[in-house]
Ligand code: HEC
Ligand code: HEC
């Protein structure tokens with residue numbers, strides 16, 4: 251048994267090394283010849299011919315529904331159906347379109363030069379290296395290296411979750427400085443846009459003193475986002491896998507999808523473990539009331555432009571960070587409590 255699995259391990263490593271070598275050869279020839287496109291196309295078509303000869307297309311295109319299942323899941327998620335076609339202006343397309351994201355990671359910058367025409371939503375090619383070698387190794391992720399967060403410069407490193415953090419991070423923005431005097435809020439949508447899940451999970455990017463508490467999940471879970479959001483034990487097209495969704499409806503009743511939690515929390519049946527979400531929601535409400543009283547937001551939660559102390563503007567920043575994170579503490583229980591509690595103290 252042991253020997254068989256060592257052999258299998260060796261074979262897999264050899265295949266991996268081979269495919270990595272193939273890939274890096276491909277990109278270095280592409281870089282050398284200035285005419286990157288035509289040489290990449292040549293390597294691509296050589297791979298295509300080899301794959302066809304070896305019949306390796308059927309590793310993916312066969313009757314198992316490997317692609318169909320994931321495609322249905324993805325289509326129901328906001329990756330497939332959200333603000334992805336419309337978000338094709340260069341500034342937005344780096345996260346909202348497949349083409350913009352692909353161009354951005356290829357150039358290793360956070361920018362692309364032009365708006366995307368005929369944009370595609372986030373799809374298989376955005377996250378997997380589809381049709382590079384035309385073999386099963388094309389399921390490899392397009393990028394999973396650590397991410398330098400744009401907002402803070404911190405390095406985010408969370409296994410396969412690194413893929414997600416390229417997009418699920420706050421856009422660069424002018425955050426109030428702790429003790430920085432007056433701060434001018436110039437937009438009603440002041441705050442981190444739109445998915446600061448990377449900052450939240452890693453415990454960075456808030457206003458105020460540096461958070462030194464624990465980031466339990468960031469420390470305990472190897473593949474981060476992927477472990478909780480993409481469990482293979484899917485609930486149809488509603489939760490898990492490529493839906494990325496954490497809840498589903500059973501007879502109209504919303505159910506928390508805890509399949510990704512069970513390996514560590516054996517008897518869990520709700521995200522509100524130890525009442526964490528109830529606590530975070532009540533802290534949010536306490537802070538909201540204070541922010542309205544201080545004239546930072548209106549009753550609808552919309553920001554109010556004006557000049558505020560950096561402490562007050564920072565309290566609003568922290569409030570928006572927890573709201574926009576959308577997990578009500580689950581991503582990082584300690585940090586969510588810290589951001590809300592320090593902001594409540596500052597406004598009282
Ligand atoms: C790693 C798995 C994988 C391998 C190997 C693979 N494909 Fe695909 N192929 C895909 C995926 C994923 C899609 C996109 C499906 C979608 O978007 O619905 C796709 C799409 C296609 C399409 C539809 C047109 C398009 O480009 O979207 C064709 C045709 C196709 N593949 C042919 C082939 C041929 C021929 C081979 C072998 C030479 C091959 N594929 C090998 C995964 C693979
Ligand atoms: C190319 C950028 C990009 C990548 C990579 C990415 N996302 Fe997203 N994700 C988005 C955008 C953009 C939206 C929201 C679209 C909208 O609201 O219109 C989104 C939405 C979501 C949602 C909300 C889904 C829903 O239906 O409510 C979840 C959860 C999510 N992503 C998780 C992940 C996870 C987990 C990963 C990594 C495996 C990931 N995302 C990778 C850009 C990305």
Ligand code: HEC
Pocket residue numbers: 333337341342343344345346416417418419420421443444445446574575576
């Ligand atoms: C750094 C990546 C990134 C950039 C750049 C970006 N977005 Fe997003 N955007 C996201 C992610 C991730 C989400 C989903 C967040 C979530 O569901 O928590 C999102 C969500 C949205 C939503 C849905 C908001 C909601 O709460 O339902 C809108 C609208 C949106 N973005 C507009 C834009 C526009 C307009 C631009 C360009 C000016 C832009 N985004 C640039 C990553 C980005």
Ligand code: HEC
Pocket residue numbers: 316317318320321322324329372373374375376377378389391410413476480492
């Ligand atoms: C937002 C990013 C994202 C998108 C879009 C996406 N995937 Fe994935 N996919 C992942 C991640 C992350 C994994 C988990 C990788 C792992 O565990 O090695 C994965 C795993 C898979 C696997 C299992 C691969 C293996 O080696 O076991 C298949 C098959 C797959 N995806 C197919 C697809 C298909 C088909 C599409 C398009 C319909 C698609 N994916 C779109 C991120 C994505």
Ligand code: HEC
Pocket residue numbers: 411414415418445447448451467471474475476477478479495496497521575576577578580581
């Ligand atoms: C410990 C498990 C866990 C990890 C790790 C995790 N999430 Fe979540 N996430 C959740 C839960 C649980 C919720 C939903 C809370 C609820 O609905 O009450 C959620 C909510 C979200 C939402 C809002 C979805 C919606 O439908 O409103 C997005 C987007 C998201 N997570 C993205 C991410 C990203 C990106 C990462 C990695 C940086 C990540 N998550 C890591 C458990 C996790």
Ligand code: HEC
Pocket residue numbers: 466467470471472477478508510511512513514515520521522523524526580583584
């Ligand atoms: C790889 C292990 C692992 C996974 C997976 C995991 N957790 Fe945790 N979680 C921990 C550890 C370790 C702690 C800290 C010790 C404790 O509270 O038991 C923790 C703490 C928590 C807390 C904090 C309670 C408090 O009072 O501070 C909540 C809530 C929680 N997890 C919810 C979840 C949910 C919901 C999921 C799935 C969506 C999940 N966890 C997945 C390891 C994990």
